[in-house]
Amino acid sequence: MSQQQDYILEMHNISKSFPGVKALDNVTLKVRPGTVHALMGENGAGKSTLMKCLFGMYKKDEGEILLKGEKVHFTSAKDALESGVSMIHQELSNVPDRFVMENLWLGREPMHRMGPLQLVDHKKMFNDTVELMKNLEMDIHPKSKMSEISISSQQGCEIAKAVSYNASVVVMDEPTSSLTEKEVEHLFKIINNLRDQGVAIIYISHKMSEIFEISDEISVMRDGQLVASKPASELDDDKLINLMVGRDMTHRFPPVDFNIGEETVLKVDQLTAANPRSFKDISFELKKGEILGIGGLVGAQRTELVEAIFGMRGVASGMIEVHGKHVNISSPREAIRHGIGLITEDRRGTGIFPLLSILDNTSIPSLDDYKKKSHLLNHKKIESDSVQVNKQLRTKTPTYKTPIQNLSGGNQQKVIVARWLMTSPDILIMDEPTRGIDVGAKYEIYLIMTELIKQGKSIIMVSSEMPELLGMASRVMVLCNGKKTGILSREEASQESIMRLAAQFS
Amino acid sequence: MDNTKTAGSNIPVKIKNFLSTHTSLVTFIAMLIFLGIITNGNALKLGSLQNLVVAEAVRAFGALGVGMIIITRGIDLSLGQVIGLSACVSASFAQTADYGSALYAGQEFAIWLPVIAGIAVGAAFGLFNGVLVAYGNLPPFIATLGSMSIATGLKLIYTRASTLGSLKNEYKIISQGFMGPIPYLLIYVVIAAIVIWVLMNHTKQGKSIYAIGGNAQAAKVSGINVKAQLMRVYLYAGILYGMAGVLMSARLGLANPLTGNNMELDAIAAVTVGGISHAGGVGTVGGMMIGLMTLGLINFGMTFLGVNSYYQLLVKGGIIILAVYMDMRKHARKE
Amino acid sequence: MKKLLTLVLCLAVLSTALFANGQQEAASGSDEIVIGALIRNTDEQFVADYADVLKKLAAEAGVTLKLQDSRGDMAAQLDQMNTLLVQGVKHFVVVANVTEATEDMAKAIHAKGGSAAFSNIQPSVEALKVSPNFFLASSPESVAGTFQAQIIDEYFKANPEKMANGDPDAIDAVFLYGQLGHPAQVYRTNAVKQGLIDAGYKLNVVAEDTANWKPSEAQAKMDAWISAYGGEFDLVIANNDGMALGAVESLITNGYLDDPNDPTADLDGDGLVLSIPVVGVDATQVAVKAMDEKKLLGTVLQDAVGQASTAFELAVMMATEGSAAGKSAYGIAPLTAPIDEAPANDAAVVGQCYLVPFKAVTMENYKEFMQ
Structure with a gap:
């Protein structure tokens, strides 16, 4: 050429x-x-x-x-x-329920005159589509419904x-x-x-x-x-x-002292999604006190994997063990009961309740623990516990009754972390924990993560930011196209090695 | 995909395909036959079928209108009240001049005036709804809930809460006349259905309406003026309601503040049963008509068999829920 | 899945046949008497009673009754009539939705050689003129209003000082209406207003609104009016007993009592414990009991039994003898001379009018109506 x-x-x-x-x-x-x-x-x-x-x-x-x-x-x-x-x-x-040809010519349909009317010329539309498909050597029938191909x-x-x-x-x-x-x-x-x-x-x-x-x-x-x-x-x-x-690492992370225990808190074995386009045969173990990073590029099915572990997505086969016991998690409710928390990737879409107060946002998954004998809620205790956790995490807010939407992204994220700490999880899954928050706040979130592992909790961190994986994770599992392409130790992990695995080089 | 099949190879498969793509039609015919059998054919006499058509004709206009709106992913709750208001306005201009209690007693109006006035009322409300939904960005449910209340109020004010009766015979004949064995009403419905069918399937506008309901974003990217099209759909629906109102008053020979009450529910139910998806973008004019006739047949059949009308409500409710359930399942499976 | 839909729809039709209780066979029987009943709306107490009486009478007489409830929808009533006509039903008892529809109904029934007796909602003169086989077997709604006016007239004649609120020379009244546009609402309201004016009173409407026949809505409305117009009205007029009793509740809770400390004391000797009188219509048992407790001034009995029996006997007579001209039904003879009320005001049709007497329920006679 x-x-x-x-x-x-x-x-x-x-x-x-x-x-x-x-x-x-x-x-x-x-x-x-x-x-x-x-x-x-x-x-x-x-x-x-x-x-x-x-x-x-x-x-x-x-x-x-x-x-x-x-x-x-x-x-x-x-x-x-x-x-x-x-x-x-x-x-x-x-437009899913319309024919291929109607989609192709939408807004510029060929017309012909019939008596006083200007009507759509379906015949021409059909023939033009056939012609077009022939030129491109595509075998798509003009009258197939878009949703059915x-x-x-x-x-x-x-x-x-x-x-x-x-x-x-x-x-x-x-x-x-x-x-x-x-x-x-x-x-x-x-x-x-x-x-x-x-x-x-x-x-x-x-x-x-x-x-x-x-x-x-x-x-x-x-x-x-x-x-x-x-x-x-x-x-x-x-x-x-x-x-x-081609970029240097900077001192954007707090020092992490991993004190990884022997106990395997979570074991995922040959997990395969119900959706055939999603992840397949994923196995890994998560130890006590560990931060397991999950890296990969867009479309690697990382979010899908953690959401499946949390019971939000269907699983076709495979097994999950929590603390050595086989568990069957088919809904977030059950995941929470087994001591798993998930901080979702899309904070606005699936994380916060924008108009509710910080108190409500913090306490919502753990309300069951605050039921009195009368089945009414013990508001005093909810308030004192929520405030305590948020103070621990240094959430900055005028009052705890402020709607969460008035807070900055970093502080919102802290409230979400507080929310899951209220359920006292052993395993906290953080999907893109620092997305959309500024550098200073990122540091605070990292600091919270180091404190959590010090307390013996385990963290799975999905991240698209390589420095974050390198700076915070004890091991990095890399996915590509729904498949596990490798697990790197902290020593092995580098931008190059992760990128190789993420782009299907091993 | 279907051109790969060799024609005529497997007749049972063809029948099966036909059954699954025309479920509502097949169901309707099966019900008709069933009703015929258990009544020894009495329910299928000419007179019965005339009744069935006449009873559903006015609703058909409402169903066509709201059917189009539902295809755009909207809803119209004002349907019944707008039809009622249109019926009252048209009736007020069609009362015999010598009727003492007439709203405009002693005044003689041309016979076209009530027709035009009734349609104008419908069109005005259609335009109002359309502007609110398309340009005011109000959710259709709320916009039409508001206009429904406004129409109810206007109906009561305009009629002074009384019945407008004693309509002229030459007006009543519009709805009550027959051409041989064929009721005029049937002719109107057929014409209206054909016009809407052409609009929806053979014009640019129809394609746009389906596209807006199926994926408004894609429609916009394809250069369709989504707002203008949406507004027109509500306007057309309003015009259909106006016509329905005129035909309603001519058929009953009267109109009062109760006229049109709850019709929106019947019309929405009918098109829903006819496979118009509330998820938008799906549905055919034929489906709307079959849905309408299915519910009509159930009404008619149960009346014919002397079923207590309370049970009729149960059966109707069950069928509507079932139809929407099927619709939702179909969509859930796709995702 | 689609098969399931088909299946269930078929089941729905099948269940239709089960609900029908084999009624359809009756129509084909030749010697059997079949009467069609087109009933406005059994949500209303009177109409429900009327329908029950019809069912009882039909069962006793061995007559097949095809009863259809139009649930207040005129178009549905027309469809039901057409369906019954196609089935060969000829003779009807009708509680129409509106007077204005009766002429067209009569014409349609007459075209098939049938007859009809209209109750509760009176037919138009034109409807009765369609043929001598159409009858009025009713006590028109407006008479209920007229009776209310009479009860009120007697009360204020006996207690003129009770008109002192608001304009002392006028009756200052608040009105609680049924569903606006409903025939009973329209006729009862117009008649009571006209009745009071005819009796020589100046009528001042302090407030009027619909409470949709409901006690709860009436009570809320009344509470609002008391805060707005407290002390400016002399009287509460309600289109039915339910709303009247809602108003009574409101008056009691707002302290409109002769003796606020003793809700059973009648200090001023007007026969009521309330300081403001309330009237209703229907003579329901709850209302009569309220009269016994001196909380309600009066109500009007619509005679469901009388109307249903008269209409039924007329229909049976038409079915068996082909004519009812000049004969009595339920012991009531046809009118011989016109009265003031339509349609019995037209000499040409007076012979088709059977007026079922009904009664004002007053403080003097209410015990007769207690069951």
């Missing part, structure tokens, strides 16, 4: 700041037609922000975008689509839609995150087809094997900057990992 071809899309010197963070710092990305251009980087490196600036979902602070040499400024995805720049989202946005076919439809708009640039954000291997193969066939037709594809992914299989050029982002843009042939795994990581 010709490297001398002009660029079809050029993003020059793009910068974007959010309060306190420089998300994009003078990024320049150039994409040639008829190539697959991979965009890589750790979580939070700025890939999505860059794409959002392209599609006008964020307003860039600086820089300009050229499409076929002409300056463009998109205000919405629809706007970009009409100019031939299209995005295939991670979450599919189609496979996810890869649905993605195929999204791509077909992009093609039908004569797209010259197609952005795919983690397109394989919910696909099976066979479906990935199918998708790659479609992508190759598209490339042959001269379309430029920006392919965002974490999975290195895929990247080398499909891409012609690779750009790597790190901390809001584009650190390299090279032909795929000039790179290999090691070089790529170095480019992606």
Whole structure:
């Protein structure tokens, strides 16, 4: 393929700041037609922000975008689509109960005149769809319902839609995150087809094997900057990992003294999710006084795994032992009874009750313990216990009756930790414990974690932040695509070794 | 996917497929046959079927309207009261001029006036609901709960809480007339159903309505003006309610403040039984009509058999719950 | 799963047949007398009593009764009538939803050669003019209001000082209505107001609102009115006994007693322990007992037994003899001369009107109505 071809899309010197963070710092990305251009980087490196600036979902602070040499400024995805720049989202946005062809032509249905009426021309719609699918060598019937075809076919439809708009640039954000291997193969066939037709594809992914299989050029982002843009042939795994990581550890963590006991408090054996696209055959042990980190990239099924242990998701097979006893956990209620607590990843969505007070937020899972003989609640005791735990954790709040939504993210997180301490769990699962809270508050959360293990509790910490895994965990289990790819001791763990496992290198 | 099947290979499979894709139709026909058998065919005489159609005709207009709204993931509680108000307004302009207790006693109105007035009332409420839901971002349940109360109040104020009777014969004939064995009402319903069917399946707007209900975000990304479309759906529904009101007053030969009470529940129940999903984006005009006729047949059959009307309520309630349960299961399985 | 739905729907229809208790066979029998009963709404005490009497009479006479309750829905009543007509039922007793619908009902029944006797809600003159086979067997709602007016008139004649509140020359009354627009609400209200004006009083409506026939709503409404207009009214008029008793409760709790320390003492000698009189309609047993306790001034008995028996006998007569012209039913002879009330005010149809007497229940006679 010709490297001398002009660029079809050029993003020059793009910068974007959010309060306190420089998300994009003078990024320049150039994409040639008829190539697959991979965009890589750790979580939070700025890939999505860059794409959002392209599609006008964020307003860039600086820089300009050229499409076929002409300056463009998109205000919405629809706007970009009409100019031939299209995005295939991670979450599919189609109308599930409608036919494939109706989805493809939604909002621009072919019409024909019948007497005085302008009616939708279903025949043309059908034939156009057949034609389109034939060109892309896809075997999707126009009159299949969107909800009844496979996810890869649905993605195929999204791509077909992009093609039908004569797209010259197609952005795919983690397109394989919910696909099976066979479906990935199918998708790659479609992508190759598209490339042959001269379309430029920006392919965002974490999975290195895929990247080398499909891409012609690779750009790597790190901390809001584009650190390299090279032909795929000039790179290999090691070089790529170095480019992606290349960062020093800082003193952001309190010293941790692990005093790991002999006792195995939690044993997970061959756990497999009910959902076939989720995790498979996961086994690990958690010792008393340990912080077990779980690392992996987006789509590694880490959250799904811990939620399954906590009884929120269905399990197809496998076994869980708590304190050496086999347990059957089918709901969070039972998990709590077995001394397990879960601090969920999505604090706003599944953590806090925004309008309720700190007291209520703290005490809600442990109210059973505060029932008086009359079955009424012992409010005095609830209050004194809740206040005590929150004081311990140094939750900063005007009063304990303040609605939790008025607190900062860090303090909200402390309340959630307090909530689970009230149930006196032996095992506390923390899913992204420091997401969305500022650096100072992060330190406080880490400090609380060290105090907890000192008290003999055990912690499972799911984290997307490598430094956090390295700084806090006694061991790191790495998942990739729903499978365990390894467990690293504190000594073995490094950004490189974790990244290798996370991107399916062992 | 279905083009891979070789045609005519397996007849039992075809029948099975037909049964599973047309459950409500099959159920309806089975019930009809069953009713015919246990009444020795008496329930299926021409007169009975005429009754069945006439009884459900007015509700059919309401069902078509609320059916469209439910497809957009909305709901309309004002249906019954708007139909009632429209019936009262249309009746007030159709009273015989020499009727002493007429609202406009002594005044003679053209025969088209009550029809236009009734439809206008419905359209006004439809527009009001539509603006509240689409542009005011009120949840449809709340918006229409409010307009339901407003319509009830206006109904009482307008009629001065009395019955508007003694409607002109040439007005009543609108609903009570027959063309041979076919009641006029049936003709109106068929026309209305065809118009809505074309709207929903053969126009851009119909596609947009389904898309909004199925995934409003996707609709927006596809360049559909979601707010304008939503408002129009409520407006169209309002116009249908207006027509229902006119036909109702002409059929009863009167209207009073009780007219239309609880009709919203019947109409919502009918389209629900007909497979219109409250999760949005799913449902057909044919389904709405079959659901309506199914509940109508149950009403008719039980009356025919002399079942105490209290038991009728039990059976109806059970069927509605069952229909929604099935709907939810279908959706749960997909996720 | 879909099969299950189908199955259950079929079961629903099947259960229909079970509920039906084999009634459908009766229609096909040739010599059997079949009477259709189209009943407005058995949620109302009077209508429920009426329906019970019909059932009892039919059982005694060996008549097949096809009773349909329209639950207050005029359209449903029309559908039920059509269904019965298709089944070949000819002779009906009818408690219509509204007077205005009776003409169309009569025409539909007449088209099949049938007859009907209307009770409780009076038919229009036009309905009776459809054919001589349509009858009034009723005590029209408005008469209840008229009786209320009479009871009130007697009370204020005997105790003129009780009009002192508000405007001393007028009766200052508060009105508790049933469901607005309900025929009983409309007719009873209009008649009592007209009755008082006809008796020469100046009527001043201090407050009026619906309490939807319910004692609890009436009590709440009354509590509010007492705080707003306490001392400005002389009288409470309710469309039924339930609401009247709700008002009585409110008056007692708010201290509107002759002797607030002794709720059984009648100090002013007006026959009531309350300082404000209350009247209702229906003569329910609870209301009569309240009269015994001197808490309620009066009520009006609608004679469910009389109306149901008259209508039933007329329908049976039509079914067996084909005519009821000039004959008495339940010992009541048809009117011979017009009276003031529609439809019996039209000379052409007076012969089709059977007026069932009903009674004002007053402090003098209430003991007769205690069971």
